[in-house]
Amino acid sequence: xxxxxxxxxxxxxxxxxxxxxxxxxxxxxxxxxxxxxxxxxxxxxxxxxxxxxxxxxxxxxxxxxxxxxxxxxxxxxxxxxxxxxxxxxxxxxxxxxxxxxxxxxxxxxxxxxxxx
Amino acid sequence: xxxxxxxxxxxxxxxxxxxxxxxxxxxxxxxxxxxxxxxxxxxxxxxxxxxxxxxxxxxxxxxxxxxxxxxxxxxxxxxxxxxxxxxxxxxxxxxxxxxxxxxxxxxxxxxxxxx
Numbered sequence: 269x270x271x272x273x274x275x276x277x278x279x280x281x282x283x284x285x286x287x288x289x290x291x292x293x294x295x296x297x298x299x300x301x302x303x304x305x306x307x308x309x310x311x312x313x314x315x316x317x318x319x320x321x322x323x324x325x326x327x328x329x330x331x332x333x334x335x336x337x338x339x340x341x342x343x344x345x346x347x348x349x350x351x352x353x354x355x356x357x358x359x360x361x362x363x364x365x366x367x368x369x370x371x372x373x374x375x376x377x378x379x380x381x382x383x384x
Numbered sequence: 385x386x387x388x389x390x391x392x393x394x395x396x397x398x399x400x401x402x403x404x405x406x407x408x409x410x411x412x413x414x415x416x417x418x419x420x421x422x423x424x425x426x427x428x429x430x431x432x433x434x435x436x437x438x439x440x441x442x443x444x445x446x447x448x449x450x451x452x453x454x455x456x457x458x459x460x461x462x463x464x465x466x467x468x469x470x471x472x473x474x475x476x477x478x479x480x481x482x483x484x485x486x487x488x489x490x491x492x493x494x495x496x497x498x499x
Binding site for chain 1: 386388390417419424425426427428429430431432440442474476487488489490491492493
């Protein structure tokens, strides 16, 4: 079975400071990892994904994520936070061996609040 | 915007009724997945359709069923609605590639309230 943990319900960061949203995962094989963002009353918007290759993945709006296989983590980062980054962030995983038939498994989400 | 559309945006039903939710996939996408997002939770996988066949299912009972049409639009049907079915229902479309590394693009969702 595959699972995702987002240990923080909420992260507060001052505008202009770096931000990190944490994610750890568990899969039987190798993971495909994703980050999505959800704004109020909207669907999920794709930010970035890790498939293979470089452990540092760059995505939309200046976000990046670092894959760490030994720590089974995929933390989302941004060097300088904007107020407009305030939203609900979801980490998701899919087992590479199982393919798409199991769908994505999501964490519970982390509210990111950027204070002016 | 992703190009994935869903209808209706909101819906109110009573317990025991049946509901049909609709999704139009992004152009060129041949796979559709449905998710249920309860309040304060992450989305949970219901099922996936590829080439009009269900090819994967999460931990949902048979009263949750679906269809995918030749134009890759899709329906989610829920029979015998229960109060716990109240949630945001998300549709996601993708293109299947070798290795299953496709990215799923989500629609805005349909918010269902069961009274």
